[in-house]
Amino acid sequence: MRINRRSMLLGGLGTALAASPTLAQDITFFRIATGGTAGTxxxxxxxxxxxxxxxxxSRTCADGGSCGVPGLVATAVASNGSVANVSAIAGGSAQSGFTQSDVAYWAFNASGIYEGRPKVDVLRAIANLYPETFHLVARKGAGIKTVKDLAGKRVSLDEPGSGTLVDARLILAAYGLTEKDLKAEYLKSQQAADKLKDNALDAFFSVSGWPLGAIAELAATTGIDLVPIDGPEAESLVKVYSFFAIDEIPEGAYKGTAGVKTVSVNAIWATSSKQPDQLIYGITAALWNPSTRKLLDSGHSKGKVIKLETATQGLGIPLHAGAEKFYKEKGLIK
Structure with a gap:
């Protein structure tokens, strides 16, 4: 009997599937909308x-348990940031995404930047990940020591669709400024960093867990000043907008750059209420698996502050039912 290559391949696959039921199971694809590739x-x-x-x-964990969610293939997808990610979740083009806690709150409640627009009432939280720190980065020699010094300067407020742009406007307003008082530009962090390095920009806002790669490179090669966002203006900002918190960028976060007081919001991993409860329960459990802890601790400096004990804090939106079930089992919520 003549056996061609295709028959052999199909036969081999059938044998493999019969021998291993896990290979025959359905694959679930799960996109995580993130941000620009230069960010956190x-x-x-x-x-x-x-x-x-x-x-x-796929693999099993060192302790013999299964790592991840069986049959799940998750991918991190670059995007324009928080606002764009909320839209992607609401529209179904992404199964989940990262968003700032303020943007999530406004979207869910149709307030703030979403005032007059339909509520994104399908938005649900999987976990609070880490504080997102406001960086106001100035070119050395630009004469920018305070937020008020931005008047008349070439300043990037981040790209349209980003949560950074929204909050940069709030910060400016707290100090009595608007973008009309600046020579405003709207660039991604990496583009802004490149222009600042070329002396074509004086300062830029960026919201990210520190250290941010684009800023770290500037600090090491060109030299920068971090501008504080503090004083009565910052205290008022936190009081009016409860999703803001007082924060700081410590000494040594960026080479040769002094630490500063600033403000922050939380980075939230969000999804849609339409995602199956069992799937989100499994994803939440996998996020807090001990093997994930090792990946987070060794993979990125901000990964170390992603902790189970703060997972349900400062969310601004309801938890997904699947995540809520997991946290109830762990005793984090009642």
Whole structure:
């Protein structure tokens, strides 16, 4: 009997599937919308996607338990940031995404930047990940020591669709400024860093877990000043907008750059209420698996502050039912 190559391949696959039921199971694809590749969302998203994925025939943890969600293939996808990610979740083009706690709150309640627009009432939280720190980065020699010094300067407020742009406007307003008082530009962090390095920009806002790669490179090669966002203006900002918190960038976070007082919001991993409860329960459990802890601790400096004990704090939106079940079992919520 003549056996061709295709028959052999198909036969081999059939044998493998029969021998290993896990290879025959359905594959579930799960996108995590993140941010620009130069920011913190993207690498953190990659670590989490790796941790929760467990396609057929994949690994087991060192302790013998299964890593990730069986049959799940998760991918971190670059995006324009928080606002764009909320839209992607609402529209179904992404199964989940990272968003700032303020943007999530406004979207869910149709307030703030979403006032007059339909509520994104399908938005649900999987976990609070880490504080997102406001960086106001100035070119050395630009004469910018306070937020008020931005008047008349060439300043990037981040790209349209990003949560950074929204909050940069709030910060300016707290100090009595608007973007009309600046020579405003709207660039991604990496583009802004490149222009600042070329002396074509004086300062830029960026919201990210520190250290941010684009800023670290500037600090090491060009030299920068971090501008504080503090004083009565910052205290008023936190009082009016409860999703803000007082924060700081410590000494040594960036080479040769003094630490500063600033403000922050939380980075939230969000999904849609339409995602199956069992799936989100499994993803939440995989996020807090001990093997994921090792990945987060070794994969990125901000990964170390992603902790189970703070997972349900400062969310701004309801938990997904699947995540809520997990946290109730762990005693984090009643």
């Amino acid at each position: 969302y993207f690498p953190i998203g990659g670590l989490i996607a790796n941790a929760i994925s467990n396609p057929p025939g």
